[in-house]
Amino acid sequence: MTAGLDAARAEYADLVDRGLSLDLTRGKPSPEQLDLSAPLLSLPGDRHTAADGTDCRNYGGLHGLRELREIFAGPLRVPVDQLVAAGNSSLGLMHDCLVYALLGGLPGATSRWVDQERIAFLCPVPGYDRHFALCERFDIDMVPVPMTDEGPDLDVVARLVADDPSVKGIWCVPKYSNPSGVSYSDRVVRGLGSVAAAAPDFRIFWDNAYAVHHLTDEQVEVADVLAACAEGGHPDRPFVFGSTSKITLAGAGVAFFGSSPANVAWLLGHAAKRTIGPDKVNQLRHALFLRDEAGVRAHMERHRALLRPKFDLVRRVLADRLGDTGLAEWTEPLGGYFVTLTVPDGCAREVVRRAAAAGIVLTPAGATHPRGDDPRDAVIRIAPTYPGLGELEQAITGLATCVRLVGYEKALA
Ligand code: PLP
Numbered sequence: 001m002t003a004g005l006d007a008a009r010a011e012y013a014d015l016v017d018r019g020l021s022l023d024l025t026r027g028k029p030s031p032e033q034l035d036l037s038a039p040l041l042s043l044p045g046d047r048h049t050a051a052d053g054t055d056c057r058n059y060g061g062l063h064g065l066r067e068l069r070e071i072f073a074g075p076l077r078v079p080v081d082q083l084v085a086a087g088n089s090s091l092g093l094m095h096d097c098l099v100y101a102l103l104g105g106l107p108g109a110t111s112r113w114v115d116q117e118r119i120a121f122l123c124p125v126p127g128y129d130r131h132f133a134l135c136e137r138f139d140i141d142m143v144p145v146p147m148t149d150e151g152p153d154l155d156v157v158a159r160l161v162a163d164d165p166s167v168k169g170i171w172c173v174p175k176y177s178n179p180s181g182v183s184y185s186d187r188v189v190r191g192l193g194s195v196a197a198a199a200p201d202f203r204i205f206w207d208n209a210y211a212v213h214h215l216t217d218e219q220v221e222v223a224d225v226l227a228a229c230a231e232g233g234h235p236d237r238p239f240v241f242g243s244t245s246k247i248t249l250a251g252a253g254v255a256f257f258g259s260s261p262a263n264v265a266w267l268l269g270h271a272a273k274r275t276i277g278p279d280k281v282n283q284l285r286h287a288l289f290l291r292d293e294a295g296v297r298a299h300m301e302r303h304r305a306l307l308r309p310k311f312d313l314v315r316r317v318l319a320d321r322l323g324d325t326g327l328a329e330w331t332e333p334l335g336g337y338f339v340t341l342t343v344p345d346g347c348a349r350e351v352v353r354r355a356a357a358a359g360i361v362l363t364p365a366g367a368t369h370p371r372g373d374d375p376r377d378a379v380i381r382i383a384p385t386y387p388g389l390g391e392l393e394q395a396i397t398g399l400a401t402c403v404r405l406v407g408y409e410k411a412l413a
Helices: 001-017 031-035 038-042 067-078 092-102 127-138 154-163 186-194 223-233 261-273 280-290 293-322 348-357 389-412
Strands: 083-085 120-125 140-146 167-172 203-207 240-244 255-258 341-342 381-382
Touching: 001 038, 001 389, 031 083, 031 293, 038 280, 067 083, 067 092, 067 240, 067 293, 083 261, 092 127, 092 203, 092 240, 092 261, 120 127, 120 154, 120 389, 127 140, 140 154, 154 167, 154 186, 154 280, 186 223, 223 240, 255 261, 280 293, 293 389, 348 381, 348 389, 381 389
Parallel strands: 120 140, 120 167, 167 203, 203 240
Antiparallel strands: 083 255, 240 255, 341 381
């Protein structure tokens, strides 16, 4: 092990000498991926009417264009009439749902959330830092729930929601989860739909951000959460979110909300005060560009052709550089945008610090946990989608050097 440390020290010194400037933090599409949607920039051309004759240039149409909702009803597993197309950001819709629940009350609620002493959300960990940031913003307590390889630990969820009426929600990224890559099993989806909750207004925030973002031929299907909740006797429990941010243009896409008829009426009632209607010109050009569900699938194949080599490279370099060290484990996701690297307890922050000192910026250690606190200090999120292959190889190789350096230092301390 001393020899391993000596070698890692020498490699690290070389790494620092190279004066790199690389960024592995950005879970966003690469420019080449955005180029795939270039035709959107010249659509809808001189056309401005939707299939039902709506003039997309004008106000109105809060529910969103039906032809676009028809395209995404299948991938998001929401009946078209219960799917709303609104705005450019699903995160924005999640934010709005929290605000409306706080200030307006939910169907089935006995009072507004803001009138209650404590509100808490269950947070499967590792998870998505922006979900946690929303909770912090609104003083919603976060209760970590361990992730298993088939979704959040159902026994823990069942215990927490059964006992405590202040537990109002759970964050879920059901397919190719951010950052673990886990997809929820049928058992977990059924369990979440049927579990008994003390709060009558308990909601599942079902953030299906990676619904069509496959990296392999094994195109994972996750069970229908609306059906699971209806069968479990809780039809109003799920809020489904999705968007085209990582399908077409991130920031200039279309976001979706799907739920029970009562929740859709609730959302639209609030949304009607907030806006006179969504950007239907953007919705029209998306419908013209993507055409149908098969069009979405074909488009995602083109993303996959760009992304797969990057994920393969990460796997190859980590296996070459760390495979026989016992110092790290990493996920091999079947889809989505991230790889989770697990290093020995107490090492993640130091690995990130050493990498930064060598010019490789990583997502802050702890970001995958509520309030930035990973109690084991072991999880590092790798975002391989944005850099080119050359930069990515340098960054992952350098990261592996940092893991060996910090891991051996700690083992020998
Ligand atoms: N949800 C998850 C799980 C994400 O990873 C992301 C982006 O990284 C988002 C939501 C953001 O989606 P949007 O661009 O629709 O706001």
